[in-house]
Every structure is written in structure tokens, then in C-alpha cells.
Amino acid sequence: MNSIRLWINLIYCTFTHPIFKYKISVDELKLFDLLFFHGHTLLNKAIQSLTDSKYNHVAIYIGNGLVLHAVGNGLIVQKISEAIDESDKFVDVYRYHNTSDWLTLDQINSLIVTTSAYAQNKERYAVEALLILGILSQLRKDSNYASRRLLDDAFSILNNAFANGKEPVICSEIAYRVYVESGIPIEIIPEGLHEEYSTSIDKTLMIYKRIKKELYGVNPNFVTPHDLVMSPDIEFVAGLKWE
Numbered sequence: 001m002n003s004i005r006l007w008i009n010l011i012y013c014t015f016t017h018p019i020f021k022y023k024i025s026v027d028e029l030k031l032f033d034l035l036f037f038h039g040h041t042l043l044n045k046a047i048q049s050l051t052d053s054k055y056n057h058v059a060i061y062i063g064n065g066l067v068l069h070a071v072g073n074g075l076i077v078q079k080i081s082e083a084i085d086e087s088d089k090f091v092d093v094y095r096y097h098n099t100s101d102w103l104t105l106d107q108i109n110s111l112i113v114t115t116s117a118y119a120q121n122k123e124r125y126a127v128e129a130l131l132i133l134g135i136l137s138q139l140r141k142d143s144n145y146a147s148r149r150l151l152d153d154a155f156s157i158l159n160n161a162f163a164n165g166k167e168p169v170i171c172s173e174i175a176y177r178v179y180v181e182s183g184i185p186i187e188i189i190p191e192g193l194h195e196e197y198s199t200s201i202d203k204t205l206m207i208y209k210r211i212k213k214e215l216y217g218v219n220p221n222f223v224t225p226h227d228l229v230m231s232p233d234i235e236f237v238a239g240l241k242w243e
Contacts, residue, residue: 022238022239023238023239023240023241024093024237024238024239024240024241025240025241025242026065026080026240026241026242029061029093029240030061030095030102031061031062031063031103031108031111031112032060032061032062032096032103032108032111032115032178032179033060033061033093033094033095033237034058034059034060034061034093034094034095034096034175034228034234035058035059035060035061035067035080035083035091035092035093035094035240036055036057036058036091036092036093036094036225036228036229037055037056037057037058037059037084037088037091038054038055038056038088038089038090038091038092039056039057039085039087039088039089040087040088040089041087043056044056044057044087051224051225051226052226053224053225053226053229055092055225055226055229056225057069057071057171057225058171058172058174058175058225058228059080059083059171059175060115060174060175060178061080062077062115062119065079065080065081066078066079066080067079067080067083068115068118068119068174068178069083069171069174070125070127070169070170070171070173070174071083071127071171072127073126073127074122074123074125074126074127074166075118075119075122075124075125075127075169075174076122077119077122080240080242081242084242090239090240091239091240091242092236092237092238092239092240093236093237093238093239093240094228094229094234094235094236094237095234095235095237096179096184096186096233096234097233097234097235103184107182107183107184110182110183110184111178111179111182111184113182114178114181114182115178118174118178123166124165124166124167125166125167125168125169125174126161126164126166126167126168126169127168127169127170127171171225172223172224172225172227172228173223175223175228176188176223176227176228185233186228186231186233186234187231187232187233188223188227188228188230188231
């Protein structure tokens with residue numbers, strides 16, 4: 001089933017993202033734009049397939065050609081040129097949108113404070129691809145990508161992270177939290193994975209949500225790239241021209 005989903009995703013992205021699509025340069029980005037990545041590694045395609053999205057990664061633009069994002073084993077600040085690797089076929093730019101069309105000065109100042117706090121405390125966070133796949137694979141009702149063993153392995157990663165004083169996060173969760181913790185709401189439509197995660201009675205997932213809520217007091221929702229692009233508060237701007 002999932003091999004079919006992977007091929008459908010590949011075909012969909014190929015024909016809905018032509019090379020002549022309008023693009024903007026890094027210099028044309030606005031502060032706190034959200035960059036959505038489409039990669040072609042097996043891991044990238046698995047995440048895209050499991051989330052019904054053309055995207056597998058999200059980064060926050062913080063100015064001066066830099067992004068803040070969760071990759072590999074933690075949270076980092078990195079040049080856009082370094083954040084994009086050879087597996088990324090395209091990167092799309094999305095922007096916060098409300099009645100005033102963009103962020104107010106107060107909102108920008110709040111976002112600067114929040115992103116600075118995350119950047120200065122990046123050692124607090126950890127992220128693992130296995131954690132993402134482990135949870136996603138159990139949330140998909142039609143998924144047979146991984147067995148129960150995968151979720152158990154993912155939970156062992158959670159235990160190790162908590163034992164080392166780190167908080168597990170994923171890229172789209174960081175993007176969501178930066179905005180929400182800055183007092184800027186992003187409405188998440190309760191559909192698909194987001195709804196299933198919030199209402200899941202799976203023992204491992206319930207422990208995960210409880211520990212995160214008790215230790216850190218943050219919104220425990222598992223926000224995916226798909227959740228963000230489907231939000232009425234986020235709008236597509238253009239493809240990113242980085243070459």
C-alpha cells in the first residue's frame with residue numbers, strides 16, 4: 001500500500017510543481033517566512049506519504065539568509081544554502097496571513113524574542129527521524145509501513161532524550177510553537193493525523209503526550225507540514241530560487 005502511495009506522491013509533485021513556476025530569491029524573503037522542503041530520499045518520501053503532503057520538512061526564515069529548524073539530532077541555525085541538500089527537489093515559501101496581510105511590528109518583535117530564545121537554548125531539544133516515522137506509522141489507519149517494533153524503538157528514543165534533559169521536537173512543531181508562543185495564533189484544521197494524534201488512545205502515544213505536557217507545559221499536538229500548509233493563516237507565496 002505504501003509503495004503505491006510513494007509513487008503517487010512522486011507523480012503528483014512532478015506534475016504540480018513545474019520548473020517554470022514563479023520563484024523568489026532569498027533576498028526577497030520576509031522575516032519569519034516558512035520554507036517547506038520537498039526531498040527525494042526514501043525517508044523524505046515516507047514522511048510525505050504518511051502525511052499526505054508534498055513536503056517533508058519546514059524551516060523558519062530569521063533574516064540574513066539564515067533559518068532556524070530542527071534537523072538530525074537537534075535544533076540549529078543554518079544558512080539557507082547549507083539547509084538545502086542535494087536531495088531537495090524544490091523549496092516553497094509560505095507566509096503568515098491575516099486581515100492586515102502580514103505581521104505587525106509588535107508581532108515581529110515577539111517573534112524575534114521567541115526565535116532568539118529557541119536559538120540560545122538549542123541544546124535543550126532533540127529530534128530523530130525514527131521518532132517521526134514511528135509515531136506517524138501508527139497514526140495512519142491504512143499504514144503498514146512499519147510494525148509495532150518501530151513505535152517501540154521510537155519511544156526508546158524519547159526515553160533517552162528525556163533522560164538527557166532534552167525535549168523531542170520535529171521541524172513543523174517548532175514552526176508552530178514559535179508563532180503560537182509569540183502570541184500569533186495559527187489555526188490548525190482538525191483533520192487527518194492531527195485529529196488522530198489528539199484523540200489516540202495508544203498507550204505509547206498517551207505516555208508521550210503526558211510527559212511532554214507535564215515537563216514542558218507546551219502544546220503536545222503533533223503538527224505536521226501538511227497541517228501548517230492547510231491552515232487558513234498560512235498562504236503560499238512562491239517557490240524559492242536558491243541556485
